[in-house]
Amino acid sequence: MNNLRPMHTVDQIGVQERVKRLKARSIKQKSKLHALTLTLSMIDLTTLEGRDSPSKVRQLCYKATHLHEKFPGIPHVAAVCVYAPMIKVAKEALRGSSVKVAAVATAFPSGMATLETKLAEVNQAVQDGTDEVDMVISRGRLLSGEHDYVAEEIARVKELCGQAHLKVILETGELVTLDNVRAASYLAMRAGANFIKTSTGKVQPAATPEVTLVMMQAIRDYHHESGRRVGLKPAGGISKAKQAIQYLVMLRETLGQAWLTPDLFRFGASSLANDVLMQIVKQSTGIYQSPNYFSID
Amino acid sequence: MSDKETTLDFDTDWSYSPAPQSSTEVKLRDRYNLFIGGKYQPSQTKDYLEIINPATEEKLSEVPQAGAADIQSAVEAAREAYTHTWSPMPAADRGKLIFRIARMIQERAREIAVIETMDGGKPIRESRDVDVPLAAAHFFYYAGWADKLDYAFPGRSAQPIGVAAQIIPWNFPLLMAAWKLAPALAAGNTLVLKPAETTPLTAMVLAEIVREAGIPPGVVNIVTGGGETGQILVRHPDVDKIAFTGSTAVGKEIMRTLAGSTKRYTLELGGKAANIIFADAALDQAVEGIIDSIFFNQGHVCCAGSRLFVQESVYAEVIKKLQERMEMLIVGNPLDKNTDIGAINSREQLERIQAFVEIGKQEGGEVYQSKCNLPDNGFWHAPTLFSNVSQSHRVVQEEIFGPVLAVQTFRTVDEVIEKANNTPYGLSGGVWTDKGAKIFKVTREIRAGVIWANTFNKFDPTSPFGGYKESGMGREGGVEGLMPYVRLDG
Known part of the structure; x- marks a missing residue:
């Protein structure tokens, strides 16, 4: 990498203005239905709680594959996202479907463990058959300027992943500035990330449109630089269909057609799916139904 | 840049359905006095x-x-x-x-x-x-x-x-x-x-x-x-x-x-404002500002940033970003809430803009226009970008008052100040840089009534405006x- 020009900066006010403009897009009728369906297919249905149990994970997997059977043609979600000890349970429950299993690893959510411990955890997760690994980076190291450490951490995890897709969680809520978000995005992409992901969901703020837009722009610039397409996963805080559509508008107008697919864009969310379902039913029938008609797990 | 040219495809499967603002409550008279x-x-x-x-x-x-x-x-x-x-x-x-x-x-x-x-x-x-x-x-x-x-x-x-x-x-x-x-x-x-x-x-x-x-x-x-x-x-x-x-x-x-x-x-x-992007600018936001400064109101703006100066080390990147961004501009029914660029105000103005674009081409300017579908009826002009032009080209000198941007490069601060001032006009200007000192130097030396730094087209009744x-x-x-x-x- 002999490009000596420093990576260009990000102007926060400019980002906010752009986001405001994109949020104002009016998505109605057919285009709304299309967006809602697309959203469903991009969801990583998530449960990341200390109290998770095998039966809870099984329920979640059932929901992932049977979203709302009264309405034919509704896609299933992209993946189920769980803690590493639940991988086998989820794999078993999802057998025969194309819903993927994603597991968080590397001392999620804090990332506070030695590299050896993290690598052992990733290794186990891959052995257990996870399709996707969602790792967290060492934010403390990044903020104190140890970029090489973080890059190596990601590269080593990537090595162990083998066929499994690697999503790198930047935890943007701890990165302080949008400049840091852009830098961390680049660092993760250059170190081999398949996806970059905003947040663990355990730190506030989690995903915001501003942070997500900056990451999209980094993905676009990196694509032009390397030819590689890196995916994006905003996670945490996206619980309404309307928000999801706003993210898709940003995606469409920043990265275009190639990224409008679950292969390159995911929502990390637990309650988003039901709101989207409710909107889909409303678009089709013209009336809002009670939330009680949609099973919560 | 990678060895292989990469392009993004904005002609997506998912597009926005019409979202027109209702005009039924508007009662225009057949004739006014x-x-x-x-x-x-x-x-x-x-x-x-x-x-x-x-x-x-x-x-x-x-x-x-x-x-x-x-x-x-x-x-x-x-x-x-x-x-x-x-x-x-x-x-x-x-x-x-x-x-x-x-x-x-x-x-x-x-x-x-x-x-x-x-x-x-x-x-x-x-x-x-x-x-x-x-x-x-x-x-x-x-x-x-x-x-x-x-x-x-x-x-x-x-x-x-x-x-x-x-x-x-x-x-x-x-x-x-x-x-x-x-x-x-x-x-x-x-x-x-x-x-x-x-x-x-x-x-x-x-x-x-x-x-x-x-x-x-x-x-x-x-x-x-x-x-x-x-x-x-x-x-x-x-x-x-x-x-x-x-x-x-x-x-x-x-x-x-x-x-x-x-x-x-x-x-x-009139005006022919210079918008200046330095290599240290926040490029994505600068590009957004350039788009807003020239395509706002179809470019029918006296303070439009119609001359763009880009520092040469980021020229290729800025042009690519501008072209990509132009592809996402929605041109069409002005009453649609999603429309970014509406109709040219009159046939006369449309012909004037078209004539200038023709002149620009004849003078050897390289033209890029976004691939938007223009409606059949009415007066429309695609967003247009001229590169490979200089201060002696007419599209750089004269006020076109349409969605036409002329882009030039520069190397030093003094050079760009001289070029920015090299116009009979002096209504507005824009500077895009991460360095505060540069903002002060450039805005002080450009002779124009209003100069925006890292933003554009900000208006407020408390702020004087003029040329x-x-x-x-x-x-x-x-x-x-x-x-x-x-x-x-x-």
Whole structure:
């Protein structure tokens, strides 16, 4: 990498203005239905709680594959996202479907463990058959300027992943500035990330449109630089269909057609799916139904 | 950049369904009359101008082409109201009435925005979010000055100057009317306003508002017509002040006409603003700002950043980003809430823009246009970018007043300052850099009335606006905007 020009900066006010403009897009009728369906297919249905149990994970997997059977043609979600000890349970429950299993690893959510411990955890997760690994980076190291450490951490995890897709969680809520978000995005992409992901969901703020837009722009610039397409996963805080559509508008107008697919864009969310379902039913029938008609797990 | 050229595809499977703003509540009359002395009067010329929607070419209404006799009665009404009603009125009462105009514009905001868009072709997003709220803000701001003129000019006594003739352009019809009316009324003057030939309809709504607000008859008179009507108005012997916004050519003509007279005048004329991107700028946001500065209102903006200077080390990257961004501009029905770029204001203007693009190509400029589908009816022009041009190209020198950007490169700060100033105009400018020191140096040395740093097209009634050199004289907005409408004694 002999490009000596420093990576260009990000102007926060400019980002906010752009986001405001994109949020104002009016998505109605057919285009709304299309967006809602697309959203469903991009969801990583998530449960990341200390109290998770095998039966809870099984329920979640059932929901992932049977979203709302009264309405034919509704896609299933992209993946189920769980803690590493639940991988086998989820794999078993999802057998025969194309819903993927994603597991968080590397001392999620804090990332506070030695590299050896993290690598052992990733290794186990891959052995257990996870399709996707969602790792967290060492934010403390990044903020104190140890970029090489973080890059190596990601590269080593990537090595162990083998066929499994690697999503790198930047935890943007701890990165302080949008400049840091852009830098961390680049660092993760250059170190081999398949996806970059905003947040663990355990730190506030989690995903915001501003942070997500900056990451999209980094993905676009990196694509032009390397030819590689890196995916994006905003996670945490996206619980309404309307928000999801706003993210898709940003995606469409920043990265275009190639990224409008679950292969390159995911929502990390637990309650988003039901709101989207409710909107889909409303678009089709013209009336809002009670939330009680949609099973919560 | 990678070895293989990478392009993004914005022609996506998922596109936005039409989301038109409803226009059913807007009731336009088949014909409007002149607003003189608080009454609607037919023109004595019996000639009418057809007003069309530039996005569809359908007729919306018609307005009179005012002649000398109409101007005479309008100026007489204004003089009468000046002498007997408006200038003697307690300033606090004048202020109250101007506040009322502001509030009534807000109350009818949606209706006015729709009419502005139908009449002028600008996207509803802009008329709704920019034109109408800013127009109301100007009335609010100057209403506040009405009884505080002694504080605006401490130690002096500010007196009104009499009858003002105000001629406004077609690019921001209501907003320009507000810029003209608000300070004139606040200072105690009466006026005759002539909206542009192609876009008089929101001025007709303004006439209704003025009447309903209780502004006394004759204080505000609105006469419609073309250039000839404007000439008669400028030449009228009982007009004390001319306020004109429009082209530099017409501005020069007005100066010639007024030579030797005691009439005061302010002129807000053309521009060919330089927008400068330094290599250290936040490039994505800079590109967004460039897009906004040249394609806002189809480029029909006197302060549009129509000359872009990019520092050479980031030139390729900026051009790529600009082209990508241009592909995402939604061109089409101005009433659709998702439209970014609406219709060109008139056939005449469209032909002028097309002629310039042709000239640019013949002069060897490299042209890039976004691949948008333009509607069949109406007047449309695709967003256009010229590269490989220099200061000696006509597309760089002359004001095109359309969605056409000319891009050049530079190496040093001094070089770009020299090039930015190398124009007869000096209305606005923009600087994009992460370094504060550079902002101070460049903005101090560029001769232009307003220069934005890391942003563009920010307007506020408290901030004066106006040009250097052939971009005009006098300021509108802020305390400075009162100056042309007062006589300072003591």
